[in-house]
Amino acid sequence: MTTSLNLTIYDFTDSHALATALAARVADRLRAGLLERGFAVLAVSGGRTPLQFFDLLARATLDWSKVQVTLVDERWVDERDPRSNARMVREHLLQAAAASARFAPLYTGAATPEEGQAEAARRVHALPLPFDAVMLGMGPDGHTASFFPGGDQLAAALDPNLPTGVLPMRAPGAGEPRITLTLPTLLQTRHLFLHIEGEDKREVLARARLGLGEAAHYPVRAVLERSPVPVDVYWCP
Numbered sequence: 001m002t003t004s005l006n007l008t009i010y011d012f013t014d015s016h017a018l019a020t021a022l023a024a025r026v027a028d029r030l031r032a033g034l035l036e037r038g039f040a041v042l043a044v045s046g047g048r049t050p051l052q053f054f055d056l057l058a059r060a061t062l063d064w065s066k067v068q069v070t071l072v073d074e075r076w077v078d079e080r081d082p083r084s085n086a087r088m089v090r091e092h093l094l095q096a097a098a099a100s101a102r103f104a105p106l107y108t109g110a111a112t113p114e115e116g117q118a119e120a121a122r123r124v125h126a127l128p129l130p131f132d133a134v135m136l137g138m139g140p141d142g143h144t145a146s147f148f149p150g151g152d153q154l155a156a157a158l159d160p161n162l163p164t165g166v167l168p169m170r171a172p173g174a175g176e177p178r179i180t181l182t183l184p185t186l187l188q189t190r191h192l193f194l195h196i197e198g199e200d201k202r203e204v205l206a207r208a209r210l211g212l213g214e215a216a217h218y219p220v221r222a223v224l225e226r227s228p229v230p231v232d233v234y235w236c237p
């Protein structure tokens, strides 16, 4: 375990050990929320990394009918598309015990994220924040959620002075158009986790922490700098 200012890194030997520990930790956070408020709210990332974590968390014993789940970001594609983050959540997290959780997807079926933005924002604003836990991932380019380097709305998405909500995002490295919770929105959380796997991502994170060269502008660094709660990083090779 490595600790610095607002960041603790938990190292695991493999992805199964990581997913097991992370699922237990997040289930505990949800149980604590249920005990305290009678409900719990969880925001998760997409991509491929969380798959095993989702499969294990879905089996956790807790009152999932009182848990609301949303995504930190979404690729603007239909849920039948294999790249849909919502599809991954439905197929891997909203299963087993977690099948009774309520899900607020960000994709609305509108033609563009700009057209879907108001409805996606309405869904997010209907959640009883703060989140009990926000789960972030990170790409090898230092993006997290859909805060992409060179993103057309990156500055606005990271702006602490703008109202909370969601923003469309288009970027050279993003593939399809995106929609993302803004940074002030996802920082309304009691616990913040960053789940990364692979030596390359550890190196990216290390450079972002030090703020060396172009890594000073990696979007993930903005999260590390501004998070009001410690960031718990779960990593394995």
Ligand SMILES: O=C1O[C@H](COP(=O)(O)O)[C@@H](O)[C@H](O)[C@H]1O
Pocket: 044, 045, 046, 047, 048, 049, 050, 073, 074, 075, 085, 136, 137, 138, 139, 140, 144, 145, 146
């Ligand atoms: O496109 C995305 O990528 C990131 C990282 O995905 P990973 O599979 O490399 O961990 C993910 O966190 C984000 O939610 C997703 O939209």
